[in-house]
Amino acid sequence: MRKLIDTQPTSTTNSPLGKGRAHESAIRQVCGEARYVDDIPEPGNIAYAAIGTCPYTTGTIDSMDLTEVKKSDGVLDVITIDDIPGHTDIAPVFDGDPILADNLLLFHGQPVFAVLAETVDQARRAATKAKITVTETEPTLSVEQALKQKTFVRPTHTFGNANAMDTVNKASHVIQGTLDIGGQEHMYLEGQVSLAVPDEEDRMKIYTSSQHPSEVQKLVAEVLGINLHRVIVDMRRMGGGFGGKESQAAQWACLAAVFAKRNKRAVKFRLPRQQDMTVTGKRHPFENRWQVGFNDEGLIQGAEIEVNGNCGYSADLSDAIVDRAMFHVDNGYYLGDSHVVGHRLKTSYVSHTAYRGFGGPQGMIVAEAIMDGIARKLGEDPLTVRKRNLYSENTGFTTPYGMTVEDNILPEMIAEVETRCDYWQRRQAIASFNRSSPVIKKGLALTPVKFGISFTAKHLNQAGALVHIYTDGTIQVNHGGTEMGQGLHTKIAQIAAHEFGIDMDDIEVTATRTDKVPNTSPTAASSGTDLNGKAVQNACVIIKQRLVDFWAKELGLSADNAVFKNKALHIGEHHIGFAELVQAAYMARVSLSSTGYYRTPKIFYDRDKGTGRPFFYFAYGVAATEVMIDTLTGENRVTRVDILHDVGASLNPAIDKGQIEGGFIQGMGWLTTEELKWDASGKLLSNNMATYKIPAIGDTPPIMNVDLYNRPNAQDSIYHSKAVGEPPFMLAISVWCALKDAISSLTDYGHDPYLPTPATPERILQAVEQAKHSANKESDL
């Protein structure tokens, strides 16, 4: 067998790997030239769609009078579910997501019909003119109610020892806790949008802002009642996704396609912001509870943990989301004899969906709440308790779901941050500040992240690529991943440039298209580069082998030690320029195009037994955060953050740092200012940017030190890098813990305050009042 071509980066070449290259679209973005779906020059026969809703939460639609809608200026077509030619359920995995209301109303603001008109305004105005009568039914508007009614979107899953409570009860100390965890609006700056262009006969071309073009292709085909090979989906870039365009971008593409087919016109469907916020799902709110037994050292002996995901009206991706919450209730800690239960509750809200972390954050926060609880109970510093409970020789290496933690680097990462951020000195300084400051209190917390990398749905862990070399030596790379700002295409271009030893300028990563690479997985689970990078590398290696074989034969040499570097192929003493090589190969009839493929090794999960290795590896991180709170108003500020994050051997440190900083701030928003509010009838009140507040520029901590932990992935991932999209989001749990630490100072750290999330000023003030109250009670005794 021939020796494989070296795929490791070497410092002697022009390789862009490991360098902080700018985002491939950066120049176009700063000039306003980067095109999003709404910017694509419109076909001449375009019309615009809008959806109509009705102001009830749940019930049966008795009548729908659309006369005024149809008569409204500029209206071309109006459809209900009865007008859908093919499938009417566009659910991604399990049934239950009607494309338009199917007799039953499932949540407040559900799309009931759709309008097509000559202008956007005409369509949106017409959509307000329907007369719909509904017999209302009682909605389910809380997790508690759903638990009582036993209404689930999917069956409950459990793992661990069902008798773990025996161990918990035998422990010297037991704490129990509950936590309400708020959801989160994705607030991608570019809202949901699709453009459907009818092609010959019944063929359809779709431009969409979606993380999952293959699913859009499938659903459009099904809704139209045609086969997949007649639909092409093109996705160049999204203006942000964050999970919100994984399953829930499809509906708008499908509706546009139905109109396009019926009217033989191109159809654009862009949701106005308020509607976008109302009709698309959010991060799942969770209500979690736990009982934990521990010894005098604070070491956990056993744990019984229940996570309750508020899934909304349908399953969507909730099964996997609640699973991931369950897989992360341990975070980096050994839970001893443990049992984990995950309920997927069916409620009368919009169907909650994927969001960066995919349930992981809502599970992981439980572990950190437990650490705080143990620390306050024992009067120890929370960091001491955290360190003691980490997976280690002292504790154990087996997770509650039976996976062995192999590359356990958290102890050394925590030690590094502890030193770098002067944790103990600052702890002292904060204590003394708090003693002398009656109104403003400071808090500090250092929390770790251990996040499992792989789709927990095993079949999604595969990827394809298609690489073309043209005769001038330039290359087009296609792959199944989508670009939403995370820098995937930049990393892919770096990989291809490295493989061929050429400049990134000679690599063009094209729009993601279902006719270039078929049957792709969503760009989700932080897996974009891991999966597609390997697939692209595989395609490159195949072509490289052909080129090496060809040129070695020309030279009459062995192909051993062939290297592509510095825009040339080198074999022994010989080298040939890349473009020259490509032209010679072309003339000699060597194929210059190849597909590539990758599937993640090692992973499996036995759902019946609740054990397995659902993750190829873990990505780690550590954050130390300092905050200030105002005990008169609940106002607060993150004043300093120190982060050390594990990205393996970084493919692009600048992009990785961008993911870490951006993830942290987004997580901070989730836990502080971003409050979803529904009224008593189930109507979303925080339905625009004036009432739902994501972090603004002034919320960026004035001191934010972010470092990459420089150690290659122990697993054979793409050049031993690690996934980075989601894990840093959870570094922000340190903000929540630091806020609690500040509040806890009011009781001389004797009480662990109850602080549901998001910790808005109002909630912080409530917790402050409770702390003052319990401190007073104490001093009265």
Added chain:
Amino acid sequence: MVRFLLNNEPVELQVDDPNLTVLRYLREQKSRCGTKEGCGAGDCGACTVVVATPTPEGDQLDYRTINSCISLMSSLHGKQLITVENLGEAQSLHPVQQAMVDNHGSQCGFCTPGFIMSAFALYHSSKTIDREEAIHALSGNLCRCTGYRPIIDAALSACAHRQPDQFDKQQAQTLKALAALNAESSNQKATSLLMPKNRLELGQAINTHPEAKLVAGSTDLALEITQGQKQFQTLISLSQMAELKQIEKSNNALQIGAMAPLNEVATAITASYPELEELFTRFASLPIRNQATLGGNIANASPIGDTPPLMLALEANLVLDNGEQSRTLPAREFFTGYRQTALAQNEWISQVVLPCKLANQQVSAYKISKRHEDDISAVCAVFSLVIENNVIKKLKTGFGGVAATPVACLELEQALLGLNWSDPTCVTLGKGILADAFSPIDDVRATAAYRKQVLANLWHRFWLEHQTDNQIPTRVVSHA
């Protein structure tokens, strides 16, 4: 006819639809899709463009950001509209664009054009740019990807080495072109958009179109168009009412034209009341303050506007005009009900008269909101105190977010008179009164209980902060 420069190209536009926003004009009529719509409500800044106008001296250009999604075409008359596509020269990026690339300031890129425009306006400001200044300049732009650090770095690095750019080099020509536009008559032939130039014309416009709304900065009115699908048949734009834009100081009072944009108002007011800097900095965002007017904020009579509480506490007078005669009304008598005012149907606010600060007067304005920047107050509280020999001689208040109108607390104003200011009784008495003074509502921003509690606690804060030699820190964020 609205005349303006689109970058360097003179445009003469017959505005048949007075509801047309600058954003839709750019994207739909000019196919300039670099400017993005993120929210259509002036909250995200993806649509930020820059408008250049001659300075009062006329020899320079003043570059200001606005939210094009809630700006109507009438606001452009006589100005230069600059969009992201035109910043760079031939083959090279503008320094703010280059810095954004170099600092990895764009990820998904959708907010990027807006940030670029805000940074461009900052690049042209005469201020020394530090981190805080950069943050203020970019505070109207939301980014969901980066966490902002690289964007702050980009703005700082671009502004650290400012060189004249193509706009500086073309300044004389631009000024000339703008003067030419302004010299021509701006008569709008269509009756859908009226652009009166003085109080007589305005009075006539109102009389002939009694149903038409007046448009000042349009930052609230345009929401009815972009969010409420409303189509106004006729609008009366105040953009050409030069006499309503003057700010003068005389006889210990500021006379502020109702059409003066809030940023200019802020400069004038904070010259006398430097402690009000925070309230103005936190009033919406910079692009909104560049557009929105003091008169608009008052006439709107929203219970959650931030300047009405100030008007109440500082005992401002409002000059109301109908083109024929004007009258003066205390601000305290202006707000008559939920979004109801004492304005007659044919009247407008022409001027706000604000007394200058007394030597022994102490003022604080507090705003409490979920997010520190660019948010609407859950509670806004303004306290104005006059002390002689440590005895309270006068106390005036103004509150937002606690009632159906902006409101003062007369009970508190009376109860504290004559008390010794350093006596802690002032705290307990004031807190007790404020906690039960109003019946606020639960809404998306806060509960009634929180509003009441915070109102009382803000009095506590006010008392602490105005004790002589107070050493107790009271703020998590301090504004310079």
